[in-house]
Amino acid sequence: MPLVTAKRTGLVDQVITQIRELVSSGEWPLGEKIPPEAELVTALGVGRNTVREAVRALSHVGLLEVRQGDGTFVRATNEISGAVRKLCGPELRQVLEVRRALEVEGARLAAGARTDDDLRELEVCLADRNAAVQRLDRAEVVATDAEFHRRLVAASHNPVLISLYEGIREAVASSVATTFDPAIPPEQHVSHTELLAAVRDGEPRRAAEEAGAFLDELLAQMGSEGQSPKSV
Structure with missing residues (x-):
């Protein structure tokens, strides 16, 4: 499931949706590190702040886990x-x-x-x-x-x-x-x-x-x- 360039409306929500789909589908497996921020910025065609806000939101609900100095990892397959x-x-x-x-x-x-x-x-x-x-x-x-x-x-x-x-x-x-x-x-x-x-x-x-x-x-x-x- 390749990443696609996001549209210019609701950028954060679109990035959140794409990341959620990549996790739930198993494209990004449980416990694995997701691509680095710079790679996501390029693949999605959005700014760093948009990617950071999306990752922060998904970390808040427990889907992702940000480990300082190590990267961001898939922590769960769904919000529940x-x-x-x-x-x-x-x-x-x-x-x-x-x-x-x-x-x-x-x-x-x-x-x-x-x-x-x-x-x-x-x-x-x-x-x-x-x-x-x-x-x-x-x-x-x-x-x-x-x-x-x-x-x-x-x-x-x-x-x-x-x-x-x-x-x-x-x-x-x-x-x-x-x-x-x-x-x-x-x-x-x-x-x-x-x-x-x-x-x-x-x-x-x-x-x-x-x-x-x-x-x-x-x-x-x-x-x-x-x-x-x-x-x-």
Whole structure:
């Protein structure tokens, strides 16, 4: 997705829109440095102040992160995720608390709203996740575990809840990565088999309890001092 010269009206808004599209499309990947200011000025055909104002605005909402002396980096893929990351910062407890609020309700609703297609997707995703746990493949566990929870919330078919959860996807993946410990034997890692069974059986209360139980356990392990648990 190449940059194009901006029109002369609403320059800052146009630059913001282009940068947002480059980030959301993955053209500028999460965690990567964006092109330097001089390159953006040339590509966009605008002044330095316009580029700086656009970058400042996107940094304010958490989409970008300006690191003095190092450049500007992609911090989130959308404004909702950026806002959550700004609010939670590096605090794992806060991320887990937000996850619990959304995932428990997502599981409860999914138990009553899931379709056969939802169940098939969840079964495949959970099988992939369990296989990755058996291999103690950290990267694959993070990807498949986060995807399982995303699909579970999607099975709620509540567009507002789904949108909110999509906004914290990076934070969810980060929390999974932080709490996964390859030193723990595979059989001791959290299993989501009963959670999926409750959703399949159409039992909202049981699904909500299963969704909250493992997060409650992680939060309890952190204790009052907030140390990182290692059991996912």
